[in-house]
Amino acid sequence: MDCKASATREDLEFILLNEDAEPKPLPLSLLVDITSDFSDKNIIGRGGFAIVYKGSIGNRTVAVKRLLHFDENGFQREIKCLMKVKHQNVVRFLGYCNETRGKMAGFKGTLVMAQEEERLLCFQYLSKGGLNNYINAGLTSTSSAQYFTHGSETGKHTFGGYMAPEFIDSNPENRAITKKCDLYSLGVIIMELLTGTRTPCAVNDVLDSWISQLGESKTKAQLEQIKECAQIAIECSNPKAENRPLDTKHIIDRLQKVESAQGTQLQSAASKLLLQVHPTFLVFELQPAGKLTPCLLHLTNDTDEDMEFKIRIEEGVDRRWSEQFGEQRFSGFGIVAARSAYTLILTVSWERDDIPENRFCEMILESWPNQDSYSEANKEEVKLTAYLSTQHRQSTAIPTVNKKQL
Template sequence: MDTEIIIRHKDDLERMLLDGSAEPTYLPLSLLEDITNCFSDAQRIGSGGFAVVYKGIVGKGIVAVKKLSQPYGMHEDKFLKEVGCLVKAKHKNIVRFLGYCSDTQGRLANYEGKVIMADLRNWLLCFEYVPNGSLDKYITDASCRLEWRKRYNIIKGICEGLLHLHELRILHLDLKPANILVDEHMAPKIADFGLSRCLDKEQTRVFTSNLCGSQGYLAPEFFGGQVAFASDIYSLGVIIVEMLTGKKGYSEDENVVDTWMNRLEGLDQWETQLEQVRVCIKIGIECMNSDPKKRPVASHITDMLGNIANAVETGIDSSSIEHQVCFLKEQYCEEKIADLSSESIGKDIKECFEMEELAEHVREDHWQEEEEEAPVDQWSLSWKLQSSSNSGMLHKLKNMDIFGRKARRDFYQRIGGSVLKRTNQFKFFEKRELKPVLKYENLSLKDGFGEIYKGLVDNVPITVRKLISKTVGDNAALLNEIIIQSQVIHKNIVRLRGCCLESDTPMLVYDFLSTDSLDDILHINIMVPLKLGVRLSIAATSAGALAYAHSKASTKPLHGDLKPANILFNGNFVPKIFGFGILRMTGMGTHNIDDMSYMDPVYLETGLLTEKSDVYSFGVIILELLTRKKASHSDNNSLVRSFLENHKQGRKTTELFDKQIAVTGDLVLLDNLAEIAVECLNLEAERRPEMKDVAERLERLKKVKHLQDELEQHVRHLK
């Protein structure tokens, strides 16, 4: 396209930026290439599993151009559905859609030694540029960053944007802080409609066999293969709780209110703002109800938020409010028991109905104090919740310590104890037992998931991982994952020996760990020679340990954060894998991952962690063993990308191999190892091999290398 035509289209796009009523339009590829400087790295502002976002300069304005990497498993109908949702959704709290591009061009390519004409498809979307990035950068506790007024306006804006989508019968299905952008006025804008669905007039839900979304924000019904408007509401609840606490999961409302009360006291309109806090707590908790039918609809939520000022002005009867608190506390307790009963822990959890009896005692005690019957419609009054800070009922609940640290520890011990006691040498530690280990001088590592300490308990060396970003509500998933990981007993996997659940930051106790890792010997101690036989042994042994974990069909222990730094050595380069299950224990998705270079792109896109996610990560590890190069380079080019590009073009990857092992006699072995890596790194997860197959093939390569070495040694001896 000539320059004049590009200029004309650029002028049209610039006018669209100034005219908020302008309709989205088709944008030619040449225009999008021009405004992004041919999609240069300098213009790159974000990326996901299957898309990269670039900044586009249009006159004095800026746009965001999302380039979909669809050749890897994305179908055209998915692109058309996303465009269809974007064209319909026009709201101040939804990112503005400006246009799209669907362009197919013929390109010569080398395929299995033959030159063919391949279709190169370009699918792109153009949006308004939102300068302050995504909401996940602003998720903190009440002590810092955003003041309450801004947080509340963000929550209210998200709710209004979601209501608009649901009125259009659009399911978002991937609502999370990373998909909510924040403009220069701190107004939220819902973005990323790649998983969205538009429902027909009479349609109320969607059935799907492909579980997509982001871990930690998925509603429980996702796992049953059906989604509805209530599924978005669940995700909204998680976001609201994060905005209130800086953490995922359920939080005791009196603790959150106390925190915000301390911060808001003395400010103008503090009563109104404190009431907003209380209402948002209730909305968040109710949205996260495990039963979709009990979650509020979007219109009810926006009504509740809009009625707060009236509630403060008119005043509400405190006795109804106190009953409301008691009822919701009791309901939460019963729901947590019901939820945990489905977590494959079995009949042992029935012991925990003692908690139901305790809740019943609180209810009976409370009803003796009430003169009037509590209202039946709890949702019509929940926005009016206005209990005083010296509430007698809340004080009683606190004194009984239903949700306190000791009760929480005992509660989870009763749930998991009968299962864990059958696991050899697993122990529930008390915080005082671990206190001598949790000293600064014993701190050996700090990463995105917490702190790691090494020390002695009863003269036995142990390693303690102190988690971060945990809440009471997350402990159900945490305990279930602990039960799964406690049953993983393998000589090449670091053993989980116990845990401590007394505090708000749960602690995991492992066997004592070495400080040497595969990352150290590959990239830090680079002067240490590392023969091919040793590398094959490390790969085969590690693969065997992963295959063992994946073979436990009843529990499916997954790693989720597999990388060289988590492959430790116990002398003579014998590997032991560390960190199994940490991603699911924390429930934080990829927020805490230090290096995304090892993460499965399919997991990053869908949020669904599977055995094939570990296979992809292992493929990256094989590449590092082959090349002795880091997965990410300082020149913004990844090792995986370079390797797969070479393979796709049919070029030999010999130049990427580490010179120390790229000797003539071993090139066939290296090519076989490279082929395994290619299969593990397939961007279509279902086409990746099972870890069992990978382990068997690596074991064969190891044996071949061992025989070669023995033969060479025998020949040298004869000489």
């Protein structure tokens, strides 16, 4: 793959300014020039496999990744993959260099012309110092460690929290980045996007934090997305590789399933329902022991007929939820008069040691015209989700998140 490229500064600047431009082979002389011969002053990142330099193109900047160790076949595969990836959330790949140059070096007491192989990749420059700073920019003011840091005392490279345990613990000479390693890194990044920290957080804690900060603007679709992403992050960052998801296709299928379900909900919401229901995601913010935790459910009847309704919980729900919404303490039925609104106050009461592990409860609100007898043919159903938030009982370690991330 060794080749002499002829791209110029103008060519590289054109690629940088035009998102539709394809990456090109870049001459080593050009990359040497724009990095001031790979000056230490231009180093912006250092890892076990590469050093990243800042390169200047006029008044613009690029990042040049100079590989320290590489496998020729692996290098070619990486270029092929990078050239296929084009996404607004992925750093743009601008070009590559694969050259061999002669360099005088000492050998057995004399100078000889040695062949020095250079493998480099050129990317869009991130002005905030690194990907993790971009991730944290809208999430937390706390600075995070770089992907890789260089241990000045030991001379060994210390890997940040993005690398899989099996990679870090393996013999450096036999280290290999596998698909399972990639999944681990993906899980850490997703968790960092959700919480501002790489530390694994329970799904409920992630939801509590977002619910608190989204306030009244939260929607069921948003919270379902957060829940699924948090679960994926936890599974991907499992310390044991065999317990991580099978592959990225499995993850994409799960995300598409959530998106598809939300599309169905939107279609139902857009259609003419017997009763308009708001909200469909009911958040019960846990109160001190002995106090009732209320949540308001608003029903609106825009038709010219009275509408009956009843609420039932789905089968398989934790018994403690069943006890909260059982017939003995919960009258989940009534009539909403024509052209009127009805507010139902739902309450729960939990003892400190009796909070269910699954803080979700799926319910169904059924409605039908009052003059008709209840039947499967004339009823409508709206799915409700109840969630028990412990945000008021205990504060989580999750930092402030940015609503714009959703």
